[in-house]
Amino acid sequence: MKPSDKSKKDPFCEKENIRKQVYYETKYTYVLYNLYPVVKGHSLFIPKRHVTNINDLKLEEAVDMIKAIRYVVPRLLKFYHADGSYNLVAQIGPYSGRSQEHLHIHVVPRNKFDIYQDYNDKLYIDLRKFELNRLAMHEISPEIEKLRKVFKYKPHM
Ligand SMILES: [Zn+2]
Structure with a gap:
Protein backbone atom coordinates (compact mmCIF):
# COMPACT_ATOMS: atom_id res chain seq x y z
CA MET A 1 0.00 0.00 0.00
CA LYS A 2 1.31 3.43 -0.92
CA PRO A 3 1.57 5.97 1.91
CA SER A 4 -1.04 8.14 0.16
CA ASP A 5 -3.52 5.24 0.15
CA LYS A 6 -2.90 4.62 3.82
CA SER A 7 -3.49 8.22 4.84
CA LYS A 8 -6.83 8.21 3.01
CA LYS A 9 -8.06 5.44 5.27
CA ASP A 10 -6.95 7.22 8.42
CA PRO A 11 -9.75 9.47 9.69
CA PHE A 12 -7.41 11.29 12.07
CA CYS A 13 -5.22 12.44 9.19
CA GLU A 14 -8.20 13.83 7.29
CA LYS A 15 -8.31 17.34 8.68
CA GLU A 16 -11.52 18.19 6.84
CA ASN A 17 -13.23 15.22 8.44
CA ILE A 18 -12.19 15.80 12.02
CA ARG A 19 -12.68 19.58 11.90
CA LYS A 20 -16.31 19.26 12.99
CA GLN A 21 -15.33 17.18 16.05
CA VAL A 22 -12.51 19.42 17.33
CA TYR A 23 -13.28 21.58 20.35
CA TYR A 24 -9.75 22.43 21.50
CA GLU A 25 -6.33 22.40 19.93
CA THR A 26 -2.75 23.32 20.67
CA LYS A 27 0.29 23.55 18.42
CA TYR A 28 0.64 19.76 18.05
CA THR A 29 -2.56 18.30 19.48
CA TYR A 30 -6.25 18.12 18.60
CA VAL A 31 -8.94 17.36 21.13
CA LEU A 32 -11.97 15.76 19.52
CA TYR A 33 -15.37 14.71 20.69
CA ASN A 34 -15.55 10.98 20.04
CA LEU A 35 -18.00 9.86 17.34
CA TYR A 36 -18.63 6.77 19.46
CA PRO A 37 -19.09 8.24 22.92
CA VAL A 38 -19.51 5.61 25.64
CA VAL A 39 -20.54 8.40 28.01
CA LYS A 40 -21.13 12.12 27.51
CA GLY A 41 -17.88 14.01 27.12
CA HIS A 42 -15.89 11.02 25.82
CA SER A 43 -13.04 12.72 23.98
CA LEU A 44 -9.87 11.87 22.12
CA PHE A 45 -6.46 13.51 22.26
CA ILE A 46 -4.59 13.01 19.00
CA PRO A 47 -1.28 14.33 17.70
CA LYS A 48 -1.68 16.46 14.57
CA ARG A 49 1.17 14.54 12.99
CA HIS A 50 0.60 10.89 12.11
CA VAL A 51 2.32 8.70 14.68
CA THR A 52 1.27 5.30 15.98
CA ASN A 53 3.12 5.16 19.28
CA ILE A 54 3.81 7.49 22.18
CA ASN A 55 7.53 6.95 21.64
CA ASP A 56 7.22 8.19 18.04
CA LEU A 57 6.20 11.62 19.32
CA LYS A 58 8.97 14.16 19.48
CA LEU A 59 9.50 15.23 23.07
CA GLU A 60 8.00 18.63 22.25
CA GLU A 61 4.85 16.96 20.88
CA ALA A 62 4.56 14.65 23.88
CA VAL A 63 4.84 17.56 26.29
CA ASP A 64 2.26 19.47 24.26
CA MET A 65 -0.16 16.54 24.48
CA ILE A 66 0.27 16.13 28.24
CA LYS A 67 -0.23 19.88 28.66
CA ALA A 68 -3.45 19.64 26.62
CA ILE A 69 -4.65 16.74 28.78
CA ARG A 70 -3.83 18.66 31.95
CA TYR A 71 -5.69 21.72 30.71
CA VAL A 72 -8.75 20.09 29.14
CA VAL A 73 -9.53 17.18 31.48
CA PRO A 74 -10.34 19.14 34.68
CA ARG A 75 -12.61 21.47 32.71
CA LEU A 76 -14.26 18.58 30.89
CA LEU A 77 -14.87 16.78 34.19
CA LYS A 78 -16.33 19.88 35.75
CA PHE A 79 -18.63 20.40 32.77
CA TYR A 80 -19.92 16.82 32.94
CA HIS A 81 -20.02 16.70 36.76
CA ALA A 82 -17.52 13.84 36.72
CA ASP A 83 -16.31 14.45 40.24
CA GLY A 84 -12.59 14.10 39.51
CA SER A 85 -12.83 10.63 38.00
CA TYR A 86 -11.90 9.61 34.50
CA ASN A 87 -10.30 6.85 32.47
CA LEU A 88 -7.35 7.57 30.21
CA VAL A 89 -7.10 4.77 27.67
CA PRO A 109 -15.34 11.18 32.31
CA ARG A 110 -16.66 8.98 35.11
CA ASN A 111 -19.02 9.50 37.98
CA LYS A 112 -20.77 7.40 40.57
CA PHE A 113 -23.99 7.31 38.56
CA ASP A 114 -22.57 6.21 35.22
CA ILE A 115 -23.54 2.95 33.54
CA TYR A 116 -20.16 1.33 34.21
CA GLN A 117 -20.19 1.49 38.00
CA ASP A 118 -21.15 -2.15 38.52
CA TYR A 119 -19.29 -3.49 35.54
CA ASN A 120 -16.14 -1.50 35.00
CA ASP A 121 -14.68 -3.90 32.42
CA LYS A 122 -17.64 -3.20 30.14
CA LEU A 123 -16.12 0.20 29.48
CA TYR A 124 -13.22 -1.45 27.69
CA ILE A 125 -15.55 -3.71 25.74
CA ASP A 126 -17.64 -0.72 24.67
CA LEU A 127 -14.54 1.21 23.60
CA ARG A 128 -13.99 -1.59 21.09
CA LYS A 129 -17.56 -1.62 19.77
CA PHE A 130 -16.77 1.46 17.79
CA GLU A 131 -18.78 1.38 14.56
CA LEU A 132 -21.81 -0.10 16.31
CA ASN A 133 -21.99 2.76 18.78
CA ARG A 134 -21.41 5.46 16.22
CA LEU A 135 -23.78 8.39 16.59
CA ALA A 136 -24.89 10.66 13.80
CA MET A 137 -23.10 13.99 13.68
CA HIS A 138 -26.32 15.84 14.53
CA GLU A 139 -26.55 13.86 17.76
CA ILE A 140 -23.13 14.92 19.02
CA SER A 141 -22.94 18.41 17.50
CA PRO A 142 -24.79 20.01 20.43
CA GLU A 143 -22.18 18.61 22.85
CA ILE A 144 -19.33 19.84 20.65
CA GLU A 145 -20.89 23.30 20.48
CA LYS A 146 -21.20 23.42 24.29
CA LEU A 147 -17.55 22.40 24.71
CA ARG A 148 -16.37 24.94 22.14
CA LYS A 149 -17.98 27.59 24.30
CA VAL A 150 -16.38 26.19 27.46
CA PHE A 151 -12.96 26.30 25.78
CA LYS A 152 -13.62 29.48 23.76
CA TYR A 153 -12.41 27.49 20.78
CA LYS A 154 -11.22 29.25 17.65
CA PRO A 155 -10.04 26.83 14.94
CA HIS A 156 -6.36 27.12 14.03
CA MET A 157 -6.87 25.11 10.85
ZN1 LIG B 1 -2.91 9.51 10.88
Whole structure:
Protein backbone atom coordinates (compact mmCIF):
# COMPACT_ATOMS: atom_id res chain seq x y z
CA MET A 1 0.00 0.00 0.00
CA LYS A 2 1.31 3.43 -0.92
CA PRO A 3 1.57 5.97 1.91
CA SER A 4 -1.04 8.14 0.16
CA ASP A 5 -3.52 5.24 0.15
CA LYS A 6 -2.90 4.62 3.82
CA SER A 7 -3.49 8.22 4.84
CA LYS A 8 -6.83 8.21 3.01
CA LYS A 9 -8.06 5.44 5.27
CA ASP A 10 -6.95 7.22 8.42
CA PRO A 11 -9.75 9.47 9.69
CA PHE A 12 -7.41 11.29 12.07
CA CYS A 13 -5.22 12.44 9.19
CA GLU A 14 -8.20 13.83 7.29
CA LYS A 15 -8.31 17.34 8.68
CA GLU A 16 -11.52 18.19 6.84
CA ASN A 17 -13.23 15.22 8.44
CA ILE A 18 -12.19 15.80 12.02
CA ARG A 19 -12.68 19.58 11.90
CA LYS A 20 -16.31 19.26 12.99
CA GLN A 21 -15.33 17.18 16.05
CA VAL A 22 -12.51 19.42 17.33
CA TYR A 23 -13.28 21.58 20.35
CA TYR A 24 -9.75 22.43 21.50
CA GLU A 25 -6.33 22.40 19.93
CA THR A 26 -2.75 23.32 20.67
CA LYS A 27 0.29 23.55 18.42
CA TYR A 28 0.64 19.76 18.05
CA THR A 29 -2.56 18.30 19.48
CA TYR A 30 -6.25 18.12 18.60
CA VAL A 31 -8.94 17.36 21.13
CA LEU A 32 -11.97 15.76 19.52
CA TYR A 33 -15.37 14.71 20.69
CA ASN A 34 -15.55 10.98 20.04
CA LEU A 35 -18.00 9.86 17.34
CA TYR A 36 -18.63 6.77 19.46
CA PRO A 37 -19.09 8.24 22.92
CA VAL A 38 -19.51 5.61 25.64
CA VAL A 39 -20.54 8.40 28.01
CA LYS A 40 -21.13 12.12 27.51
CA GLY A 41 -17.88 14.01 27.12
CA HIS A 42 -15.89 11.02 25.82
CA SER A 43 -13.04 12.72 23.98
CA LEU A 44 -9.87 11.87 22.12
CA PHE A 45 -6.46 13.51 22.26
CA ILE A 46 -4.59 13.01 19.00
CA PRO A 47 -1.28 14.33 17.70
CA LYS A 48 -1.68 16.46 14.57
CA ARG A 49 1.17 14.54 12.99
CA HIS A 50 0.60 10.89 12.11
CA VAL A 51 2.32 8.70 14.68
CA THR A 52 1.27 5.30 15.98
CA ASN A 53 3.12 5.16 19.28
CA ILE A 54 3.81 7.49 22.18
CA ASN A 55 7.53 6.95 21.64
CA ASP A 56 7.22 8.19 18.04
CA LEU A 57 6.20 11.62 19.32
CA LYS A 58 8.97 14.16 19.48
CA LEU A 59 9.50 15.23 23.07
CA GLU A 60 8.00 18.63 22.25
CA GLU A 61 4.85 16.96 20.88
CA ALA A 62 4.56 14.65 23.88
CA VAL A 63 4.84 17.56 26.29
CA ASP A 64 2.26 19.47 24.26
CA MET A 65 -0.16 16.54 24.48
CA ILE A 66 0.27 16.13 28.24
CA LYS A 67 -0.23 19.88 28.66
CA ALA A 68 -3.45 19.64 26.62
CA ILE A 69 -4.65 16.74 28.78
CA ARG A 70 -3.83 18.66 31.95
CA TYR A 71 -5.69 21.72 30.71
CA VAL A 72 -8.75 20.09 29.14
CA VAL A 73 -9.53 17.18 31.48
CA PRO A 74 -10.34 19.14 34.68
CA ARG A 75 -12.61 21.47 32.71
CA LEU A 76 -14.26 18.58 30.89
CA LEU A 77 -14.87 16.78 34.19
CA LYS A 78 -16.33 19.88 35.75
CA PHE A 79 -18.63 20.40 32.77
CA TYR A 80 -19.92 16.82 32.94
CA HIS A 81 -20.02 16.70 36.76
CA ALA A 82 -17.52 13.84 36.72
CA ASP A 83 -16.31 14.45 40.24
CA GLY A 84 -12.59 14.10 39.51
CA SER A 85 -12.83 10.63 38.00
CA TYR A 86 -11.90 9.61 34.50
CA ASN A 87 -10.30 6.85 32.47
CA LEU A 88 -7.35 7.57 30.21
CA VAL A 89 -7.10 4.77 27.67
CA ALA A 90 -4.74 4.23 24.76
CA GLN A 91 -4.55 1.09 22.65
CA ILE A 92 -1.15 0.91 21.04
CA GLY A 93 0.12 -1.79 18.69
CA PRO A 94 -1.66 -4.33 16.49
CA TYR A 95 -2.76 -6.61 19.37
CA SER A 96 -4.07 -3.91 21.66
CA GLY A 97 -7.61 -3.77 20.31
CA ARG A 98 -7.02 -0.44 18.66
CA SER A 99 -9.46 0.74 16.02
CA GLN A 100 -7.13 3.27 14.37
CA GLU A 101 -3.36 3.19 14.08
CA HIS A 102 -3.05 6.95 14.54
CA LEU A 103 -2.20 7.47 18.20
CA HIS A 104 -5.29 8.53 20.14
CA ILE A 105 -5.84 8.76 23.86
CA HIS A 106 -9.40 8.36 25.11
CA VAL A 107 -10.60 10.43 28.03
CA VAL A 108 -13.79 9.05 29.56
CA PRO A 109 -15.34 11.18 32.31
CA ARG A 110 -16.66 8.98 35.11
CA ASN A 111 -19.02 9.50 37.98
CA LYS A 112 -20.77 7.40 40.57
CA PHE A 113 -23.99 7.31 38.56
CA ASP A 114 -22.57 6.21 35.22
CA ILE A 115 -23.54 2.95 33.54
CA TYR A 116 -20.16 1.33 34.21
CA GLN A 117 -20.19 1.49 38.00
CA ASP A 118 -21.15 -2.15 38.52
CA TYR A 119 -19.29 -3.49 35.54
CA ASN A 120 -16.14 -1.50 35.00
CA ASP A 121 -14.68 -3.90 32.42
CA LYS A 122 -17.64 -3.20 30.14
CA LEU A 123 -16.12 0.20 29.48
CA TYR A 124 -13.22 -1.45 27.69
CA ILE A 125 -15.55 -3.71 25.74
CA ASP A 126 -17.64 -0.72 24.67
CA LEU A 127 -14.54 1.21 23.60
CA ARG A 128 -13.99 -1.59 21.09
CA LYS A 129 -17.56 -1.62 19.77
CA PHE A 130 -16.77 1.46 17.79
CA GLU A 131 -18.78 1.38 14.56
CA LEU A 132 -21.81 -0.10 16.31
CA ASN A 133 -21.99 2.76 18.78
CA ARG A 134 -21.41 5.46 16.22
CA LEU A 135 -23.78 8.39 16.59
CA ALA A 136 -24.89 10.66 13.80
CA MET A 137 -23.10 13.99 13.68
CA HIS A 138 -26.32 15.84 14.53
CA GLU A 139 -26.55 13.86 17.76
CA ILE A 140 -23.13 14.92 19.02
CA SER A 141 -22.94 18.41 17.50
CA PRO A 142 -24.79 20.01 20.43
CA GLU A 143 -22.18 18.61 22.85
CA ILE A 144 -19.33 19.84 20.65
CA GLU A 145 -20.89 23.30 20.48
CA LYS A 146 -21.20 23.42 24.29
CA LEU A 147 -17.55 22.40 24.71
CA ARG A 148 -16.37 24.94 22.14
CA LYS A 149 -17.98 27.59 24.30
CA VAL A 150 -16.38 26.19 27.46
CA PHE A 151 -12.96 26.30 25.78
CA LYS A 152 -13.62 29.48 23.76
CA TYR A 153 -12.41 27.49 20.78
CA LYS A 154 -11.22 29.25 17.65
CA PRO A 155 -10.04 26.83 14.94
CA HIS A 156 -6.36 27.12 14.03
CA MET A 157 -6.87 25.11 10.85
ZN1 LIG B 1 -2.91 9.51 10.88
